[in-house]
Amino acid sequence: MVSFLQVNNLTKSFGDRILFEDITFGVAQGQKIGLIAKNGSGKTTLLNIIAGKEDYDSGSVVFRNDLRVGYLEQAPHYPEGLTVLQACFYSRNETVKLLAEYEQALMDDDSSKINELLERMDSLKAWDYEQRAKQILGELKIHNYDQKVESLSGGQLKRVALANVLITEPELIILDEPTNHLDLEMTEWLEDYLSRSTISILMVTHDRYFLDRVCGEILEIDNRRIFQYKGNYAYYLEKRQERLDAQNAEAERASNLLRKELDWMRRQPQARGTKAKYRIDAFYDLEKKAKQPRVAGQVNLDVKASYIGSKIFEAVDVCKRFGDLKITEHFNYIFARYEKLGIVGNNGTGKSTFIKMLMGEVKPDSGHFDVGETVRFGYYSQDGLQFDEQMKVIDVVQRIAEYIDLGDGRKLGVSQFLSYFLFTPDKQHDYVCKLSGGEKRRLYLCTVLMRNPNFLVLDEPTNDLDIVTLNVLEEYLRNFKGCVIVVSHDRYFMDKVVDHLLVFKGNADIKDFPGNYSQYREWKEAQEAVRKEEEAAAMKKQAATPVKPRKEDNGTKRRLTFKERKEFEELDAEIPRLEAEKKELEESMSSGTLAPEELMRQSERISRLMDELDEKSMRWLELSEFV
Numbered sequence: 001m002v003s004f005l006q007v008n009n010l011t012k013s014f015g016d017r018i019l020f021e022d023i024t025f026g027v028a029q030g031q032k033i034g035l036i037a038k039n040g041s042g043k044t045t046l047l048n049i050i051a052g053k054e055d056y057d058s059g060s061v062v063f064r065n066d067l068r069v070g071y072l073e074q075a076p077h078y079p080e081g082l083t084v085l086q087a088c089f090y091s092r093n094e095t096v097k098l099l100a101e102y103e104q105a106l107m108d109d110d111s112s113k114i115n116e117l118l119e120r121m122d123s124l125k126a127w128d129y130e131q132r133a134k135q136i137l138g139e140l141k142i143h144n145y146d147q148k149v150e151s152l153s154g155g156q157l158k159r160v161a162l163a164n165v166l167i168t169e170p171e172l173i174i175l176d177e178p179t180n181h182l183d184l185e186m187t188e189w190l191e192d193y194l195s196r197s198t199i200s201i202l203m204v205t206h207d208r209y210f211l212d213r214v215c216g217e218i219l220e221i222d223n224r225r226i227f228q229y230k231g232n233y234a235y236y237l238e239k240r241q242e243r244l245d246a247q248n249a250e251a252e253r254a255s256n257l258l259r260k261e262l263d264w265m266r267r268q269p270q271a272r273g274t275k276a277k278y279r280i281d282a283f284y285d286l287e288k289k290a291k292q293p294r295v296a297g298q299v300n301l302d303v304k305a306s307y308i309g310s311k312i313f314e315a316v317d318v319c320k321r322f323g324d325l326k327i328t329e330h331f332n333y334i335f336a337r338y339e340k341l342g343i344v345g346n347n348g349t350g351k352s353t354f355i356k357m358l359m360g361e362v363k364p365d366s367g368h369f370d371v372g373e374t375v376r377f378g379y380y381s382q383d384g385l386q387f388d389e390q391m392k393v394i395d396v397v398q399r400i401a402e403y404i405d406l407g408d409g410r411k412l413g414v415s416q417f418l419s420y421f422l423f424t425p426d427k428q429h430d431y432v433c434k435l436s437g438g439e440k441r442r443l444y445l446c447t448v449l450m451r452n453p454n455f456l457v458l459d460e461p462t463n464d465l466d467i468v469t470l471n472v473l474e475e476y477l478r479n480f481k482g483c484v485i486v487v488s489h490d491r492y493f494m495d496k497v498v499d500h501l502l503v504f505k506g507n508a509d510i511k512d513f514p515g516n517y518s519q520y521r522e523w524k525e526a527q528e529a530v531r532k533e534e535e536a537a538a539m540k541k542q543a544a545t546p547v548k549p550r551k552e553d554n555g556t557k558r559r560l561t562f563k564e565r566k567e568f569e570e571l572d573a574e575i576p577r578l579e580a581e582k583k584e585l586e587e588s589m590s591s592g593t594l595a596p597e598e599l600m601r602q603s604e605r606i607s608r609l610m611d612e613l614d615e616k617s618m619r620w621l622e623l624s625e626f627v
Contacts, residue, residue, distance in 0.1 A: 001028035004067055004172045004200050005050065010059035012045060019045055022059070023226040025219055027172060032194070032201040034211045034233065037221035038422060039438030039466045043204045044074055046221070047176050050202070063172075068094065070170035074177045074204075076161035078149045085145040088133040088164050095126050095168055102126075129167065136163045139193075140186060154181040155347040162190070175203035179210055180463050183346040184489050206467050208233055208492040308454040310337055311372035312483055313358065318367035320350070320357060321508075327353050329508035331367070340477070340484040342494045344517060345504030351487045352382065354504070355459050358485075375483075378453030382460050385444050389433040393423060393443060396432060400450045414450070421446050422469055438464045445473065454482040462490040491517045568623040571616055578616070582609050 005027040012019045019042030027033060037043045048054040050061055051071040063069065078087045089096055098121055105113040121127060134145065140159040149157065158181045165173060179187045187210065194201060194214045205211050211218075211233045218229040218236040227243065229236040312335040320327040327350035335341070343351050356362040358369050359379055387396060394414055403411040418428050421442055435443065441464045448456070456477070462470060474496040477484055488494055494501075494517040501520055503511040513520045585606045 001030065002064065003028050004031075004064050005202070006060075006062045007050065008060045008062070010046075010049070010061065011057045012042060012049065012054075013057055018224055020221055020226065021224045023221070025226055025228060027200055027202050029171075029200055030198060031217060032215045033203070033217045033219055034215035035202065035204045035219045035221070036211075036236070036467055038468050039442060039464075040427075040436040041221045043221065043466075044176055044436075047071070047174055047202070047204060051174060067172060068168060068170045070165035070168055070173045072161055072165045072173070072175045072178055074180065076157060076164075078157075078160075080148070080150045082149050083146050084137065084142060084149065084152075084160055085130070085133065087149050087160050088137070088167060089129075091164055091168070095129055098126050099129060125169075132167045132169075133163060136166050139189065153347065155183060155186070158182060159186065166193075170199060172200045172202070175201065175205070177205055177464070178203060179205055179207045179489065181347075182489065184344055184491070185346050187489060187491075206462060206465060206470060207490055208467060208470075306376055306452055306454045306482075307374060308337065308376075308482055309372050309374040312337055312339070312375060312455065313369055313371045315358075315369055316367050318357065318364045318369065320353065320362075320364050325350075326508035328357075328364070328510065331508070331510065333502075333512075335483065338481075338483060339500060340498045341486070341500045341502065342498035342517065343485065343487045343502045343504065344489070344494065344520075346506065349504035349506040350508075351504050352459055355381075355457060355485070355487060359457065375455050376451075376453045378448045378451055378456045380445060380448045380456070380458045380461050382463070385440060387432045387440065387443070389431065391432055392429055393432060393435070394418065394428040396443060397446050397450050400447055401452070404450065404452055417450065418446060421472060438466055438469070441465055442469050449476070456480065456482065456484045458485070459487045460489070461486065462488050462493050491521075564623055564626075568620070571620045571623070575613065575616055575620060578609055578613050582606060582613065585609070 003026055007026065008024050009022045010024070011021045035043055035046070045054060049056050051069075078090055082090060089099070098117065102114070102117045102121060105117060125132075137143070137145065137160070140163055142156065142159055142163065149160065152160065158178075162178065178190060182190065187207065191210050191213055201214065203215070213232075216230075216232060218231070218233065220227045220229070220236070220240065227240075229239050231239070314335070315331055315333040318328050318331040321329075325348075343354065345351055353362055357364050358371075359377065360369075397418060398414045401414075403413050404417055406412055415425070415428060419425070423439075423442070423446075427439075432440065432443070445461065445465075461473065465473070470490070470493060474493060477486075477497045484497065486494065486497060498516055499514075501511075501513040501515065501517065503513055503520065505511060513523070515523075585602050588602060
């Protein structure tokens, strides 16, 4: 295989904290690799180094010459004032640079430079750049090309950035959390697009279904080192556990042997001096092995939630709209005790608004939520991340409570609780300002759970959390003795945690489904298959029905279908536009002022226009017989 990227002996540190040390790996043509690590281990830093946005201590990053590389950042940013379409041209890629050079050459009237650029533009398909941008934006459900980027939602901005990467048709694409802020429909579109494409991929994602279906290899950063697994996510889980078991066994053996060697080392220096030097060196190697981190088994955190009565909450005739956008309309729902409900749907359908109405942050236009007296909410919101950056991690949580009640007189202290959520003792005494974005999200989650609620409301809890933390949170929620509502686009997480769904389809259309997301997907696909069968049967029946004679045969006349009438109206408007463009081109070509290359380009365009006009005019004549 052709090597696209080679990373050799790369080391990166911040002060005395080493993120990774002497790591080596490569990406070859056709490889699709997922990068996994705990938050704070340097995943984003590594991608930024590869993309040339950060420096490193030592090592090398080498790309194949002339390789087209695309990079999707975790939090893309564009200058204010740019439109969506202009943002697609806000890039350092070769095609955009070439277009800028060509425009400058035209302004300078530099014919030799223009001729030189024309061949390069043809090879990169630069002429089609804007059309490709619009096509991919359309696939990503972005249709308003003149909308300003500062008015876009997080999900829309992510899709614009994704389009910006894909339109360059890169050979290697680097993706940092590509599914963050994307709704399920867009996530599944991107999953399908990447799994079918021949693009080489290096990506960080917490979406395990996405990872499993797109990537065939996994890289893991653990304890400053890198480990490679030649298989998908399911294979990685199996082999990782084997590696950890072997690591624990080796550390245990080394620890047992170390006790014997330590006794030997503590003897008088004179006695040790007569021994072979290799044994002294071996002792220090053994000490390193014995002190390597051991992976503890999964702790069962069986937290006793505060008492919750039989009445949880009831939505009574709830209506809410913003202008023409309806969120709920006469919505009624009785929430059951210990229910674990998932809320899914595309962005903009009102999921977070529904949660805010339940929490009392947004008032319904009419109707109300009747909440039980014993309910104690624990609310994890998308915008609730607010800390004193100069406080220590353990102090942030300890300020809420000293311990969690496990029942039967058992208590769990703050430090133990933080350890369960993967904060090591050293990390617990770090200042909040030193935490990564994902670690701050994890700390915020701990502050919510530490209040010992009996009803958890989690709005997009999976964004920015690493896979290891998600596994811990899933286990916690499965054992949670209370009620749960989760809004999430993470299909794997929803399958593990919830047993009931509300599917927000938009315009106050809410589907109540008794099952998890995969079950809903199977049901939806079955419904779609039935619909297609019914449509095919109807078309077959229509084809078998004799066509009624036209007016000239017996006085009757076939009428246009709705679809044909719409097509006729569009042709009626489009043909004059094409004719006007043709006339304008003819006048321009006969002016005698065009450069040779521009004359050739307009000649090719007018040829295509005439073919298009012939085709559309013929179709217009066919349809006009039945108007």
